[in-house]
Amino acid sequence: MSKAGFAIFTWALVTGMAMAESSLSTSQAIGMSFLVYAASAQLAALPLIAGDFPLWTIFVTAIIVNLRFVVFSAGIQPYFKNKSFWKRSVLGYLNGDLNFALFMSRFPKYRKDPTHLPFFLGMSLTNWSIWQIGSLAGIFLAGAVPDSWGLGFAGTLALIAILLPMLDHLSARLAALSALLVALLADGLPYKLSIVLAVIVAILVGIMCDRFIKKERSNA
Amino acid sequence: MSSFEIWAVILGLTVVTFITRGFFLLIGERIELSETLQNALRYAPAAALIAIIAPEMFFTQASSNVEINSPYFWGGICSIIAFWLSKSMLLTIILGMLAFTVIRLVLA
Numbered sequence: 001m002s003k004a005g006f007a008i009f010t011w012a013l014v015t016g017m018a019m020a021e022s023s024l025s026t027s028q029a030i031g032m033s034f035l036v037y038a039a040s041a042q043l044a045a046l047p048l049i050a051g052d053f054p055l056w057t058i059f060v061t062a063i064i065v066n067l068r069f070v071v072f073s074a075g076i077q078p079y080f081k082n083k084s085f086w087k088r089s090v091l092g093y094l095n096g097d098l099n100f101a102l103f104m105s106r107f108p109k110y111r112k113d114p115t116h117l118p119f120f121l122g123m124s125l126t127n128w129s130i131w132q133i134g135s136l137a138g139i140f141l142a143g144a145v146p147d148s149w150g151l152g153f154a155g156t157l158a159l160i161a162i163l164l165p166m167l168d169h170l171s172a173r174l175a176a177l178s179a180l181l182v183a184l185l186a187d188g189l190p191y192k193l194s195i196v197l198a199v200i201v202a203i204l205v206g207i208m209c210d211r212f213i214k215k216e217r218s219n220a
Numbered sequence: 221m222s223s224f225e226i227w228a229v230i231l232g233l234t235v236v237t238f239i240t241r242g243f244f245l246l247i248g249e250r251i252e253l254s255e256t257l258q259n260a261l262r263y264a265p266a267a268a269l270i271a272i273i274a275p276e277m278f279f280t281q282a283s284s285n286v287e288i289n290s291p292y293f294w295g296g297i298c299s300i301i302a303f304w305l306s307k308s309m310l311l312t313i314i315l316g317m318l319a320f321t322v323i324r325l326v327l328a
Binding site for chain 2: 006007010011014023024025028031032035036037038040041042043044045047049052055058059061062063064065066067068069070071072073074076077080081085088089091092093094095096149150151153154156157158159160161162163164166167171172175176179180182183184187192194195198199201202203205206207210
Protein backbone atom coordinates (compact mmCIF):
# COMPACT_ATOMS: atom_id res chain seq x y z
CA MET A 1 0.00 0.00 0.00
CA SER A 2 2.89 2.41 0.63
CA LYS A 3 3.82 2.38 -3.05
CA ALA A 4 0.20 3.01 -4.00
CA GLY A 5 -0.03 5.74 -1.35
CA PHE A 6 3.03 7.43 -2.79
CA ALA A 7 1.51 7.32 -6.29
CA ILE A 8 -1.77 8.85 -5.02
CA PHE A 9 0.15 11.59 -3.24
CA THR A 10 2.18 12.51 -6.35
CA TRP A 11 -0.89 12.47 -8.54
CA ALA A 12 -2.77 14.69 -6.05
CA LEU A 13 0.18 17.08 -5.71
CA VAL A 14 0.33 17.59 -9.48
CA THR A 15 -3.45 18.01 -9.75
CA GLY A 16 -3.35 20.59 -6.94
CA MET A 17 -0.58 22.51 -8.68
CA ALA A 18 -2.37 22.40 -12.03
CA MET A 19 -5.57 23.74 -10.42
CA ALA A 20 -3.72 26.54 -8.63
CA GLU A 21 -1.90 27.52 -11.85
CA SER A 22 -5.16 27.64 -13.83
CA SER A 23 -7.90 30.27 -13.75
CA LEU A 24 -9.27 28.91 -10.44
CA SER A 25 -8.98 30.93 -7.23
CA THR A 26 -7.50 29.22 -4.17
CA SER A 27 -10.92 28.61 -2.62
CA GLN A 28 -12.23 27.23 -5.92
CA ALA A 29 -9.23 24.91 -6.22
CA ILE A 30 -9.84 23.63 -2.67
CA GLY A 31 -13.57 23.29 -3.35
CA MET A 32 -12.90 21.34 -6.54
CA SER A 33 -10.49 19.02 -4.76
CA PHE A 34 -12.91 18.19 -1.94
CA LEU A 35 -16.13 18.04 -3.97
CA VAL A 36 -15.23 16.72 -7.41
CA TYR A 37 -12.54 14.28 -6.20
CA ALA A 38 -11.79 12.91 -9.68
CA ALA A 39 -8.31 13.74 -10.93
CA SER A 40 -8.66 12.98 -14.63
CA ALA A 41 -12.00 14.82 -14.91
CA GLN A 42 -10.59 17.79 -12.97
CA LEU A 43 -7.47 17.97 -15.15
CA ALA A 44 -9.51 17.61 -18.33
CA ALA A 45 -11.82 20.42 -17.21
CA LEU A 46 -9.02 22.95 -16.56
CA PRO A 47 -8.14 23.81 -20.19
CA LEU A 48 -11.87 23.97 -21.01
CA ILE A 49 -12.50 26.41 -18.13
CA ALA A 50 -9.51 28.50 -19.25
CA GLY A 51 -10.82 28.45 -22.85
CA ASP A 52 -14.23 29.72 -21.67
CA PHE A 53 -16.11 26.82 -23.24
CA PRO A 54 -19.83 26.39 -22.45
CA LEU A 55 -20.58 24.46 -19.26
CA TRP A 56 -22.27 21.54 -21.01
CA THR A 57 -19.09 20.96 -23.05
CA ILE A 58 -17.19 20.55 -19.80
CA PHE A 59 -19.81 18.21 -18.32
CA VAL A 60 -19.97 16.01 -21.44
CA THR A 61 -16.18 15.75 -21.48
CA ALA A 62 -16.10 14.81 -17.78
CA ILE A 63 -18.77 12.15 -18.31
CA ILE A 64 -16.76 10.59 -21.15
CA VAL A 65 -13.51 10.64 -19.16
CA ASN A 66 -15.41 9.06 -16.26
CA LEU A 67 -17.10 6.34 -18.34
CA ARG A 68 -14.56 3.84 -17.08
CA PHE A 69 -16.06 4.26 -13.60
CA VAL A 70 -19.49 3.24 -14.93
CA VAL A 71 -17.90 -0.06 -15.96
CA PHE A 72 -16.17 -0.34 -12.54
CA SER A 73 -19.46 0.30 -10.74
CA ALA A 74 -20.96 -2.68 -12.58
CA GLY A 75 -17.99 -4.72 -11.31
CA ILE A 76 -18.48 -3.97 -7.61
CA GLN A 77 -22.28 -3.94 -7.77
CA PRO A 78 -22.78 -7.62 -6.75
CA TYR A 79 -20.70 -7.13 -3.58
CA PHE A 80 -22.77 -4.26 -2.22
CA LYS A 81 -26.23 -4.68 -3.74
CA ASN A 82 -27.81 -5.44 -0.35
CA LYS A 83 -26.64 -2.22 1.28
CA SER A 84 -28.91 0.76 1.78
CA PHE A 85 -29.16 3.44 -0.91
CA TRP A 86 -27.12 6.02 0.96
CA LYS A 87 -24.38 3.48 1.72
CA ARG A 88 -24.23 2.54 -1.96
CA SER A 89 -24.05 6.25 -2.85
CA VAL A 90 -21.03 6.78 -0.61
CA LEU A 91 -19.33 3.61 -1.87
CA GLY A 92 -19.93 4.71 -5.45
CA TYR A 93 -18.54 8.18 -4.87
CA LEU A 94 -15.35 6.66 -3.44
CA ASN A 95 -14.96 4.09 -6.25
CA GLY A 96 -11.74 5.27 -7.96
CA ASP A 97 -9.23 3.57 -10.27
CA LEU A 98 -6.92 2.28 -7.57
CA ASN A 99 -9.63 1.17 -5.12
CA PHE A 100 -11.36 -0.78 -7.82
CA ALA A 101 -8.16 -2.53 -8.97
CA LEU A 102 -7.12 -3.44 -5.41
CA PHE A 103 -10.62 -4.56 -4.41
CA MET A 104 -11.02 -6.79 -7.46
CA SER A 105 -7.60 -8.39 -7.00
CA ARG A 106 -8.45 -9.13 -3.34
CA PHE A 107 -11.99 -10.42 -4.10
CA PRO A 108 -11.92 -11.61 -7.74
CA LYS A 109 -15.10 -13.71 -7.44
CA TYR A 110 -18.20 -12.80 -5.47
CA ARG A 111 -18.62 -14.93 -2.32
CA LYS A 112 -20.44 -14.02 0.84
CA ASP A 113 -17.79 -12.39 3.01
CA PRO A 114 -18.27 -9.83 5.81
CA THR A 115 -14.94 -8.14 5.04
CA HIS A 116 -16.01 -6.59 1.70
CA LEU A 117 -17.32 -3.40 3.24
CA PRO A 118 -14.54 -2.74 5.80
CA PHE A 119 -11.88 -3.54 3.20
CA PHE A 120 -13.39 -1.22 0.62
CA LEU A 121 -14.08 1.61 3.07
CA GLY A 122 -10.69 1.41 4.79
CA MET A 123 -8.88 1.53 1.47
CA SER A 124 -11.07 4.27 -0.03
CA LEU A 125 -10.92 6.55 3.00
CA THR A 126 -7.13 6.17 3.18
CA ASN A 127 -7.01 7.02 -0.51
CA TRP A 128 -9.32 10.00 0.05
CA SER A 129 -7.19 11.38 2.91
CA ILE A 130 -3.85 11.00 1.12
CA TRP A 131 -5.41 12.55 -1.96
CA GLN A 132 -6.73 15.62 -0.12
CA ILE A 133 -3.43 16.21 1.72
CA GLY A 134 -1.46 15.96 -1.54
CA SER A 135 -3.91 18.17 -3.38
CA LEU A 136 -3.84 20.89 -0.69
CA ALA A 137 -0.03 20.72 -0.62
CA GLY A 138 0.00 21.20 -4.41
CA ILE A 139 -2.40 24.14 -4.28
CA PHE A 140 -0.29 25.99 -1.69
CA LEU A 141 3.12 25.01 -3.12
CA ALA A 142 2.12 26.32 -6.55
CA GLY A 143 1.58 29.78 -5.06
CA ALA A 144 5.27 29.90 -4.10
CA VAL A 145 6.46 29.15 -7.64
CA PRO A 146 6.59 31.81 -10.40
CA ASP A 147 4.01 31.42 -13.18
CA SER A 148 6.75 31.42 -15.82
CA TRP A 149 7.80 27.92 -14.68
CA GLY A 150 4.68 26.57 -16.36
CA LEU A 151 3.82 24.13 -13.55
CA GLY A 152 0.32 23.77 -14.99
CA PHE A 153 1.86 21.64 -17.76
CA ALA A 154 2.52 18.96 -15.12
CA GLY A 155 -1.26 18.37 -15.18
CA THR A 156 -1.08 17.48 -18.89
CA LEU A 157 1.85 15.13 -18.15
CA ALA A 158 -0.19 13.49 -15.36
CA LEU A 159 -2.95 12.85 -17.91
CA ILE A 160 -0.34 11.23 -20.19
CA ALA A 161 0.59 8.94 -17.28
CA ILE A 162 -3.03 7.84 -16.86
CA LEU A 163 -3.60 7.53 -20.62
CA LEU A 164 -0.65 5.30 -21.59
CA PRO A 165 -1.54 2.26 -19.41
CA MET A 166 -4.93 2.18 -21.18
CA LEU A 167 -3.17 1.51 -24.51
CA ASP A 168 -2.25 -2.08 -23.65
CA HIS A 169 -3.33 -3.88 -26.82
CA LEU A 170 -3.30 -3.36 -30.58
CA SER A 171 -6.95 -2.32 -30.97
CA ALA A 172 -6.61 0.27 -28.19
CA ARG A 173 -3.46 1.68 -29.80
CA LEU A 174 -5.04 1.99 -33.24
CA ALA A 175 -8.15 3.53 -31.70
CA ALA A 176 -5.91 6.02 -29.86
CA LEU A 177 -4.00 6.90 -33.03
CA SER A 178 -7.23 7.62 -34.89
CA ALA A 179 -8.44 9.72 -31.94
CA LEU A 180 -5.22 11.73 -32.14
CA LEU A 181 -5.66 12.42 -35.86
CA VAL A 182 -9.30 13.43 -35.41
CA ALA A 183 -8.48 15.63 -32.41
CA LEU A 184 -5.82 17.51 -34.39
CA LEU A 185 -7.86 17.85 -37.60
CA ALA A 186 -11.11 18.82 -35.85
CA ASP A 187 -9.57 21.23 -33.36
CA GLY A 188 -11.18 24.24 -35.03
CA LEU A 189 -14.74 22.97 -34.43
CA PRO A 190 -16.84 24.92 -31.91
CA TYR A 191 -17.69 23.65 -28.40
CA LYS A 192 -14.69 21.29 -28.39
CA LEU A 193 -16.74 18.92 -30.55
CA SER A 194 -13.33 17.47 -31.44
CA ILE A 195 -13.53 15.49 -28.17
CA VAL A 196 -16.86 13.84 -28.98
CA LEU A 197 -15.78 13.21 -32.58
CA ALA A 198 -12.47 11.65 -31.45
CA VAL A 199 -14.38 9.38 -29.03
CA ILE A 200 -16.84 8.19 -31.69
CA VAL A 201 -14.10 7.46 -34.23
CA ALA A 202 -11.97 5.68 -31.60
CA ILE A 203 -14.89 3.43 -30.57
CA LEU A 204 -15.59 2.53 -34.22
CA VAL A 205 -11.92 1.85 -34.99
CA GLY A 206 -11.48 -0.13 -31.75
CA ILE A 207 -14.50 -2.35 -32.37
CA MET A 208 -13.58 -2.91 -36.04
CA CYS A 209 -10.03 -3.93 -35.03
CA ASP A 210 -11.39 -6.31 -32.39
CA ARG A 211 -13.65 -7.93 -34.99
CA PHE A 212 -10.84 -8.17 -37.54
CA ILE A 213 -8.42 -9.73 -35.04
CA LYS A 214 -11.08 -12.22 -33.90
CA LYS A 215 -11.76 -13.22 -37.51
CA GLU A 216 -8.04 -13.65 -38.28
CA ARG A 217 -7.68 -15.86 -35.19
CA SER A 218 -10.65 -18.06 -36.06
CA ASN A 219 -9.37 -18.43 -39.65
CA ALA A 220 -5.86 -19.38 -38.54
CA MET B 221 -15.31 32.53 -16.94
CA SER B 222 -16.88 34.35 -14.00
CA SER B 223 -16.37 33.12 -10.47
CA PHE B 224 -20.04 32.09 -10.37
CA GLU B 225 -19.68 29.99 -13.54
CA ILE B 226 -16.58 28.27 -12.17
CA TRP B 227 -18.50 27.29 -9.00
CA ALA B 228 -21.29 25.99 -11.25
CA VAL B 229 -18.70 23.87 -13.08
CA ILE B 230 -17.39 22.52 -9.76
CA LEU B 231 -20.88 21.58 -8.53
CA GLY B 232 -21.80 20.07 -11.91
CA LEU B 233 -18.60 18.00 -11.93
CA THR B 234 -19.41 16.80 -8.40
CA VAL B 235 -22.72 15.47 -9.72
CA VAL B 236 -20.89 13.86 -12.67
CA THR B 237 -18.46 12.07 -10.30
CA PHE B 238 -21.33 10.93 -8.10
CA ILE B 239 -23.42 9.53 -10.96
CA THR B 240 -20.66 7.93 -13.07
CA ARG B 241 -18.75 6.33 -10.17
CA GLY B 242 -21.86 4.97 -8.54
CA PHE B 243 -23.92 4.28 -11.67
CA PHE B 244 -24.68 0.56 -11.28
CA LEU B 245 -24.58 0.73 -7.50
CA LEU B 246 -27.28 3.41 -7.61
CA ILE B 247 -29.65 1.86 -10.14
CA GLY B 248 -29.38 -1.65 -8.72
CA GLU B 249 -29.83 -4.66 -10.98
CA ARG B 250 -32.40 -3.20 -13.33
CA ILE B 251 -30.04 -2.78 -16.29
CA GLU B 252 -27.25 -5.04 -17.39
CA LEU B 253 -24.32 -3.88 -19.48
CA SER B 254 -24.10 -5.85 -22.73
CA GLU B 255 -20.67 -7.05 -23.78
CA THR B 256 -20.75 -4.98 -26.98
CA LEU B 257 -21.48 -1.84 -24.98
CA GLN B 258 -18.76 -2.68 -22.45
CA ASN B 259 -16.26 -3.08 -25.29
CA ALA B 260 -17.35 0.22 -26.81
CA LEU B 261 -17.01 2.01 -23.47
CA ARG B 262 -13.43 0.77 -23.08
CA TYR B 263 -12.17 2.97 -25.93
CA ALA B 264 -13.96 6.19 -24.95
CA PRO B 265 -11.95 7.48 -21.95
CA ALA B 266 -8.57 7.14 -23.69
CA ALA B 267 -9.89 8.98 -26.76
CA ALA B 268 -11.27 11.83 -24.63
CA LEU B 269 -7.97 12.15 -22.78
CA ILE B 270 -6.09 12.26 -26.11
CA ALA B 271 -8.41 14.99 -27.37
CA ILE B 272 -7.56 17.02 -24.23
CA ILE B 273 -3.81 16.32 -24.27
CA ALA B 274 -3.17 16.76 -28.02
CA PRO B 275 -4.02 20.48 -28.30
CA GLU B 276 -1.88 21.22 -25.22
CA MET B 277 1.08 19.49 -26.87
CA PHE B 278 0.67 20.33 -30.55
CA PHE B 279 -0.78 23.83 -30.64
CA THR B 280 0.56 27.09 -29.24
CA GLN B 281 -1.75 29.71 -27.79
CA ALA B 282 -1.06 32.00 -30.74
CA SER B 283 -2.10 29.67 -33.56
CA SER B 284 -3.96 26.47 -34.23
CA ASN B 285 -1.37 25.18 -36.69
CA VAL B 286 0.54 22.13 -35.54
CA GLU B 287 3.72 23.50 -33.95
CA ILE B 288 6.29 20.95 -32.83
CA ASN B 289 9.05 23.46 -32.14
CA SER B 290 7.75 24.06 -28.62
CA PRO B 291 8.61 23.03 -25.04
CA TYR B 292 5.07 21.61 -24.73
CA PHE B 293 5.56 19.16 -27.60
CA TRP B 294 9.01 17.93 -26.55
CA GLY B 295 8.10 17.88 -22.87
CA GLY B 296 5.17 15.62 -23.77
CA ILE B 297 7.32 13.36 -25.99
CA CYS B 298 9.94 12.98 -23.24
CA SER B 299 7.29 12.06 -20.68
CA ILE B 300 5.89 9.40 -23.05
CA ILE B 301 9.38 7.92 -23.50
CA ALA B 302 9.93 8.09 -19.72
CA PHE B 303 6.71 6.18 -19.13
CA TRP B 304 7.61 3.47 -21.63
CA LEU B 305 11.01 2.96 -20.04
CA SER B 306 10.08 3.27 -16.37
CA LYS B 307 6.30 2.64 -16.06
CA SER B 308 6.53 5.15 -13.22
CA MET B 309 4.10 8.05 -12.97
CA LEU B 310 6.56 10.11 -10.93
CA LEU B 311 9.37 9.78 -13.51
CA THR B 312 6.89 10.46 -16.34
CA ILE B 313 6.02 13.81 -14.78
CA ILE B 314 9.50 14.76 -13.53
CA LEU B 315 11.37 13.95 -16.77
CA GLY B 316 8.61 15.57 -18.85
CA MET B 317 8.80 18.76 -16.77
CA LEU B 318 12.59 18.68 -16.90
CA ALA B 319 12.60 18.47 -20.71
CA PHE B 320 9.88 21.14 -20.87
CA THR B 321 11.91 23.50 -18.69
CA VAL B 322 15.23 22.95 -20.47
CA ILE B 323 13.67 23.56 -23.88
CA ARG B 324 11.72 26.56 -22.59
CA LEU B 325 14.98 28.12 -21.37
CA VAL B 326 16.84 27.28 -24.60
CA LEU B 327 14.10 28.73 -26.81
CA ALA B 328 13.66 31.82 -24.64
